[in-house]
Amino acid sequence: MVDRINHRKLIGINKTDIIGVLTSGFGASLVKEHYPTAKIHQFKTKLDILHALANGEINYAVISLSAAHVLLQKKLFRSI
Numbered sequence: 001m002v003d004r005i006n007h008r009k010l011i012g013i014n015k016t017d018i019i020g021v022l023t024s025g026f027g028a029s030l031v032k033e034h035y036p037t038a039k040i041h042q043f044k045t046k047l048d049i050l051h052a053l054a055n056g057e058i059n060y061a062v063i064s065l066s067a068a069h070v071l072l073q074k075k076l077f078r079s080i
Contacts, residue, residue: 015039018041020053020058020063028042050071
């Protein structure tokens with residue numbers, strides 16, 4: 001996981017943080033490698049991850065910015 005501004009590893013993620021990843025894919029292994037003390041919650045869909053993030057169930061989400069952007073726009077337009 002990198003921040004979108006300077007593309008550096010995020011600092012400050014610790015054992016009290018919860019990171020959401022997709023059940024399918026390699027997100028969990030990347031999180032374990034780079035943030036070994038963080039807790040990992042797995043989700044079936046990218047939308048499930050975004051809901052959990054919005055509801056405060058997780059602190060961080062492993063999802064591409066482009067996928068998050070599309071999902072957030074679709075969700076926003078449905079609520080209007």
